[in-house]
Amino acid sequence: MDFIKSTPENVDELVKKAGDKTSGKRRLEAVQELGRYDCQQTRDVIKRIALHDRVRVVQETAFRIAQGLGIKKNGKPIFLGKKDIGYKSSDFTKVFQRVKRESEMEYFDLETFKEKFKKMNPEMFDVMTYDKGSKFDRWIENIFNSLPKNK
Structure with missing residues (x-):
């Protein structure tokens, strides 16, 4: 080249x-x-x-x-190391709980959630969009549904 x-x-x-x-x-x-x-x-x-x-x-x-x-x-x-997105599952849980709390979301609405998620943590949103590809929406739903329930 x-x-x-x-x-x-x-x-x-x-x-x-x-x-x-x-x-x-x-x-x-x-x-x-x-x-x-x-x-x-x-x-x-x-x-x-x-x-x-x-x-x-x-x-x-x-x-x-x-x-x-x-x-x-x-x-x-330089060498290309193993893939590392730089986030742990606890990072996702914290951000998702915050999005849920701040948007006062009782029932899951994917588009609303994605909009708030992108606004709240654009870097994480971008990284996970590329990492998950076509499974991104399903991944969001799964994480959301596995969030601890409020007492």
Whole structure:
């Protein structure tokens, strides 16, 4: 793969998009665009995302670009570790209970819940949307239905 050996004109905009924790799609687009260039600024962003992004498809894309650029960490080639979304089940329970409590939801309404969930914790919503894919709605229902009942 041939890289352009310069800094993109819109580098600040791309770096900002790459740091948008609320949209995996925007980060993926930014990584793909940054991956066309070989300069220190793009290398730093690609490396950070390849090592730390919670959305696996974004992380894998950055990792592949990093390999092509020969990016290293502490003098060693970086590697793609095991998948880690960065959340525990207790994190979901806390957020779901808060959404349920604040929306005063007696009966489950998927669209209302998703709207409040996205507003309350956009990063978690984004990560789980990518992680669960087509099973996202069912996952929300299952977590909601397994929440501890109020006494």
